[in-house]
Amino acid sequence: MLKSVLFPKPMRDFKGQRWVRIFLRTWHLLSMGFLLGGSGYGLTLAEQPLALWSTFLSGLVFSLLELYATSVWLFQLKGQAVIVKFLLLGAAVISPRNALAFLVTAVIVGGVSSHMPGKYRYYSIYHGRVIKE
Secondary structure: OHHHHHOOOOOOOOOOHHHHHHHHHHHHHHHHHHHHHHHHOOOOHHHOHHHHHHHHHHHHHHHHHHHHHOOHHHHEHHHHHHHHHHHHHHHHHHOHHHHHHHHHHHHHHHHHHHHOOHHHHOEEOOOOEEOOO
């Protein structure tokens, strides 16, 4: 039973999901752009609470949407990349002196993981193969 809840077949979806995903992705890109841009101009994360929280929350909601569809996402490289990005955002908060480097790294991880071929994006470390369902 737990397996069917965590790994439903077919994956769960809902009406309008595509538009919700487009909205979330746009919200996240704008938030991270403002956060990175402000950091690039010398603002601390403490001076950018709206951009910081907006980046975190948009990423969290997007991640929850992915998990709603299927938990396989956590095991795929694309899900692992999101975990790394959350860790990098946390590291930026914990180490303000290195925040810019952590944020730039998060953007690089996001850019690469979002555009790499499916044989890598859908590769499951746990399963040792590509998992698309």
